[in-house]
Amino acid sequence: MRSVVIVFFILTLSQNFLFAQEKKHSRVMPVHPSYVLPVKHTRADSISHTVPQIKYVYQYLKNTHINNPATRYALDNLKRDRYKYYELSRAIRILRDYAENEHIKYMLNYVRTYFETVKAKEEAIAMIQERISRDSLDFYRANPELDSLHLLDSTRYDIFLNQDLEALLAFMEQDENYQWMKERSRDSVLITILGASDRSKNIWLNTGRAEYHRMMTENFVGDSIGGWIKVMPRGKQIKFLLDNDVYQTRRFAFRQEQPEECLLVASDSAYFVLAEMKIGTIERRHWTYYSDVSLSFGQGFISSNWASGGENSLSILSDLKYFATYKKRSTTWENSFRYRLGALKSGSEDLSKNEDKLEIQSKLGVKAFRHWNYATQFDMNTVLFNSYNASDRETVIANFLSPGNFTLSLGLDYKPKDNISLYLSPIAGQWVYVRDTNSVDVTRYGIEAGKRYKSDAGAKIELKNKHTLFKFLNVDNHLMLFSSYYEQPEKLTVDWRLTLNFRINYFMQTSIYANAVYNQNDSKKIQFKETLNIGVHFRF
Known part of the structure; x- marks a missing residue:
């Protein structure tokens, strides 16, 4: 009995201690008012429960792509004005449509950027072609020691080519858009050069790579000499190169080691003497x-029967x-x-x-x-x-x-x-x-x-x-x-x-x-x- 009383007394003290600890550390949190209103659905039978709707207004401002405000103001005025002459109104409408078309600016920026990368695309194509040539039949023919399996005798020459690179090059060659942009990106004028025989040679000054064109020139005596026209890669530059060891006349073409009987001999040495320059006098016209x-x-x-006479x-x-x-x-x-x-x-x-x-x-x-x-x-x-x-x-x-x-x-x-x-x-x-x-x-x-x-x-x-x-x-x-x-x-x-x-x-x-x-x-x-x-x- 004494043991039971002691146990009961211990349990009672422990319970009071727990309650005391809970009461000591408890905090009362204040309830703040909520600023979020509940959303009420609109009822068809009750107008008082209507929730106000929030409308988003997006106003499209025209001609924002034009930086000058005076130009935008002028375009608005021209659209409202009415002109008497049809030709003048039509001309104003054509120019106004061009100025108000904001897509032209972005389109031309893209095309201009695309033109600048055409040269890089041409260099990439040349690099891929060079890589293909290394893996092609010509590479193995230049290195016969590599052909230990006698694959060159096979009719399957395409096994030496990189099919993926070939497919990419074929796409670039057949793509009409790329070819059109390539022609337009030359940014040059097609010039025609006439040689000694009046044969025309068409040359683009900007091709992105060095090109050589053969031509024949003629001096005042009538002798012709061969040469080359080199189009520089940077564009808008050409260079003339003459043959060093080949000369051509009207009847003969020979090297510098020509026989003596083929040498040209002038009957009169004065034929090659320059005439004296005559300097004229400039006089003012009074x-x-x-x-x-x-x-x-x-x-x-x-006419005789004209009613009004005359x-x-x-x-x-x-x-x-x-x-x-x-x-x-x-x-x-x-x-x-x-x-x-x-x-x-x-x-x-x-x-x-x-x-x-x-x-x-x-x-x-x-x-x-x-x-x-x-x-x-x-x-x-x-x-x-x-x-x-x-x-x-x-x-x-x-x-x-x-x-x-x-x-x-x-x-x-x-x-x-x-x-x-x-x-x-x-x-x-x-x-x-x-x-x-x-x-x-x-x-x-x-x-x-x-x-x-x-x-x-x-x-x-x-x-x-x-x-x-x-x-x-x-x-x-x-x-x-x-x-x-x-x-x-x-x-x-x-x-x-x-x-x-x-x-x-x-x-x-x-x-x-x-x-x-x-x-x-x-x-x-x-x-x-x-x-x-x-x-x-x-x-x-």
Whole structure:
């Protein structure tokens, strides 16, 4: 009984010790709120349980392969704009499609990289071919001691070849893509070299390996010599090599040890002497000449039963120009000659003259400063044939030097370019001369009756400019103003000429010529004349 009590007491103490240890080391973990919400499925019968859906938006930006933002902005604008001309819209669309195609950039980068590796592929093919040749029939024939089994007598020559390498080479030779890339990767120009016999030899400068081409060359005497053209492996380089011991003439080909009877002997030793070189002298050309010739035609036909009426017409106009200019240091002398002659036939009337004017101008200038020149100028204009009154067709109103207008002036010429000239003359003399006083009324041109000429003095301004617009339109403008010191200020003489030449092709052009004149000696009103013609144009 005593033993039972002791055992019970020990068990009780051990149990209390275990509980005490568990209570001493136990910790209470706090419960934190969860931030993960449970996912609730959407029910068809309940809207309150709908779970919001997350949408991923992927926006594709165009033309990101173009680095310049201004170009991307321009492409967007061009796509929205509408142009009137179909050809222009089509051209813009073609270039825009090319610029917006991002695949071209990556494709060309790949092709460019592929081209750079073609040479490595060719070297790999050459290495494999060399390896096959070592294992081939030629290798065993060059080393008969290796053929102890007499395999060379067998008909199975392919047993000496490496079948795997042969299959790889066959694939490279038959692959169309590789062959196409190989041809395009040469990055060179196919050149043709002609030999002594005019036989052509086509050579690629970039083949990736050294190549030799045979050729024959010929000297001035007529002898030919053989040689070689070596294409360097690096490409775009060729080297010429001549034979050292073989020479060829028109009849013989022999070595340096040729017999004496085959030696060429010249009958005259002077034949091989170089002629004396003649050195020419270089001289500057001071005179320049050129001329323009224009022939224009006009025609109109109306049938006899044309309801609106009218008359047939035919017109022809010729415009001849000749220019001669002398330039030496600071001196310039410009001379021009121009003659316009035209005829018109309308209906049943006879052929009549509708244009007749001869103009001669000469201007001598000496450089003053910058674009200004001291200049003196002489002008003359008249007609060559009789001109009749439009009302009666019998009264002669003008003929050669009746009248003849002459002007001599002194002033400054501003010429910043060859096609622009502004002439300012404070001293200018003007004369009107009538040669034929019997046929021509001198009072018509402001000359007193019984006299042949009239003189005047004043100031003159003349402007000349020529321009080319739109590559097909040539504008020739000529304006002349003359103010007399003796006459009233309102008696200002103005002569303005404008020529528009529309170029059709190299020989043909359409021209519009307008001439406005205000001269109170001739008429109180402004005189105006205009012609429109199409014809041929030549420049010599």
